[in-house]
Amino acid sequence: MNRVLIKNAKIVNEGTIFEGDVLIENDLIVEIAETISAKSSECMIYDAEGNYLIPGAIDDQVHFREPGLTHKGDIESESKAAVAGGITSFIEQPNTIPNAVTQEVLEQKYQLAAEKSYANYSFMMGATNDNLEEVLKTNPKNVAGIKIFLGSSTGNMLVDNEAILERIFSSTPMLIAVHCEDETTIKNNLEKYIAEFGDDIPVTAHHLIRSEEACYLSSSKAIALAKKTGARLHIFHLSTAKEMELFTNKIPLEEKKITAEVCIHHLWFSNDDYATKGNLIKWNPAVKTANDRKVLWEALLDGRIDVIATDHAPHTLEEKKQSYLKAPSGGPLVQHAVVAMFEAYHQGKISVEKIVEKMCHNPAKIFKIEKRGFIKVGYFADLVIVNSGLPWSVKKENILYKCGWSPFEGFTFKTRITHTFVNGQLVYAAFKVKNIRAGKRLLFNR
Incomplete structure (x- = not known):
């Protein structure tokens, strides 16, 4: 024993x-x-x-890059970084290669994790415009939920057919997690900046291209559809002050049908940091203004936002050093997320009890995870x-991410x-x- x-x-x-x-x-x-x-x-x-x-943190949104993108990270390397950072359970997203949009590919990811993971694991089933039959086969007892990208993503994972979207929302009793950015708005904004700068768009324009309007338009549509269909909706990585108007703190978490998440980077950085960090803080949705960050903090503390996560999404430094248009979005965060929130505790922004509520208790409640997220007999x-x-201090030699860098370096x-x-x-x-x-x-x- x-x-x-x-x-x-x-x-x-x-x-x-x-x-x-x-x-x-x-x-x-x-x-x-x-x-x-x-x-x-x-x-x-x-x-x-x-x-x-504290209970081990539960990160409800990570990209550990396996299969298909393992030069950036893999289940072994990134789960090691997670446990070093106090994250003991993760929920990984379906935009690996191949995309986890069939039950067969989904189960293959579980088999990989069973062999390799240092932390507890679950994987989201991905939805597309044409895989509703596969989505409906998902077992609610051992799969975290259904993931829908309402903004562009890897492969065939953008769901932009409104009739299909309504069918998914109406058909599954499982939690539906969404990435909300309006693709048309982003494309129109990008065209304007290409017309002005050509291929040399500065990264300082990222939050203007993937704008507040793009986020709000998509989030408000998803919420309206959830209310219409009765779907259980969880909105990932909210990034704007305006979106906070869409959420309530008047209902206990256990009774909410619509829940909200914020990520470490949207609580830590602002668009002022693009000048020094560049593409290292290029995320989708974009890091936005200091006022957006301020209102996200307010919503986190008053209960409109329910969960703190990372959206851990490593890329190599070589990939990040490319020009703005070529550099991929995302960054590694699992090793430094909990300590980043404790830094906010030292700054008087949040209590230790509230950190545990948002990083441990609430993910367990929202996803109805069995016997985790609390210190209980x-x-x-x-x-x-x-x-x-x-x-x-964060240094190259103590960074455990396979990509070998961190936006917190130094x-x-x-x-x-x-x-x-x-x-x-x-x-x-x-x-x-x-x-x-x-x-x-x-x-x-x-």
Whole structure:
């Protein structure tokens, strides 16, 4: 039997912080108490020394690039980076190559993860204009949800047929997650900038090309369709102040049919940072203005936004160093997401309890993930020890992403992840990921 005792922790769970111990047997939490006695001969003992103990974060939107794009990242490399960053479960998106738009390809991704993943995993089934029959075969018990791109994406994954879109929304009881940007608006904006700059469009125009209007138009349409059909809608990576008008904090999360996510980069950067970061912060949807960032923070704190995620999407530096039009959108974030939010805690923007709510509890609730996202007896022991007073700097040599770079490179965080447990096994400590692939397939209470 695997027995682990974590002592003297500041345990963060469901809006409270209390000092105590946590006992793990095999992969489950079996006891939580002010003091638990055990001999070192009976179990492995870790002294948290008054540091925070939080549930492992659940990242509901990542792109780990396998299969087909493994020169950028793969399930092994990126799940290692995730556990080093305190993320113990991830939900990966379908725009790999081939796209996960058939049950066969979807299941192949699960088989890859079963062999390679250091973190718990699930994969979204992708929707297209012509695969409704495949979408409806998706098992709600062991697949996170259905992903729809309402803005351009890899291969055949842009769903732009409104009749098909309504059929998907009407037909599936599963959670539908959407990327909302209006393709026509973006194309029209891009044509204007090409007419002005030719091939030398500056990256500072990115948020004007993939504009507030493009985001709002698409998000508002998706919400209207969800209300019309009764679909369970989750909108990924919101980026504008205007879109916050579309969401409510008047309904408890458990009763919401429409939920919202914001990503680390939209809370951290603004368009002012394009001058120094360039294509390294080129994401879709684009990083927008300081006012957009301010209102996103307000919506996160007042309950209109429910989840913080990463949209982790690595590309090589060579790809990012190309001109604006050629450089792909996306960047690596899973290793630095939790500590970035703790940096915001140090700045007085958010409490530790709220970080845990938005990165651990709420993803578990929204996706109805079985026995994860909380520190509770009977739950899986996905646990992270966080030292909020142990500074470290992001350098090439401690970046674990396969792409080898980070938009936070050179930044010194005040907070360090010291230990990560996945299903009761210590998989990360002291900047080292142990050779333990402890990840399991996420299951859902549906």
